[in-house]
Amino acid sequence: xxxxxxxxxxxxxxxxxxxxxxxxxAKKYQARLQVCHGESTADGRSxxxxxxxxxxxxxxxxxxxxxxxxxxxxxxxxxxxxRGFHAETSSVRE
Numbered sequence: 279x280x281x282x283x284x285x286x287x288x289x290x291x292x293x294x295x296x297x298x299x300x301x302x303x304a305k306k307y308q309a310r311l312q313v314c315h316g317e318s319t320a321d322g323r324s325x326x327x328x329x330x331x332x333x334x335x336x337x338x339x340x341x342x343x344x345x346x347x348x349x350x351x352x353x354x355x356x357x358x359x360x361r362g363f364h365a366e367t368s369s370v371r372e
Contacts, residue, residue: 280344283352285359291334296363297325303354309345 290296292315304311304322311322315337320327322341333339339359343351 279348280342281348281352282343283341283356284338285341285356287333287335287337287339287359289335289362291337292328292331292339294325294329296359297328299358299363300328300355301325303358304351306354307343307345307347307351309343309348309351311351312342314340314342 287296300313300322313320313322313328313331315331315333318331320331322328322343331339341352341355343349345351
C-alpha cells in the first residue's frame with residue numbers, strides 16, 4: 279500500500295543540505311520512497327534525482343512511500359521538513 283504526505287517548503291528550497299537530511303532519514307527505513315514536485319518525481323534515495331526537482335521556497339513536496347515501514351518513514355520526513363530541516367521553529371505551513 280502506498281502512503282502519501284504533502285508539505286510546503288518555507289524559508290528555503292530543496293538544496294544540498296535538506297537533501298542530505300532526507301537521505302539520512304530514508305536510509306534508516308526499507309520502504310521505497312519517491313519525492314514529487316509538480317509533474318516531476320524523484321527517487322527519494324538519490325541526491326541527483328532530488329536536486330533535479332528544482333523545488334524552491336514555497337514549493338509543495340509530495341512524499342510517497344511504500345513498504346512495511348512506510349508510515350514511520352513519512353512521519354519522520356514530515357517532522358524533519360516541519361522543523362525546517364532541524365531548525366527549532368516550524369517553517370512549514372499545511
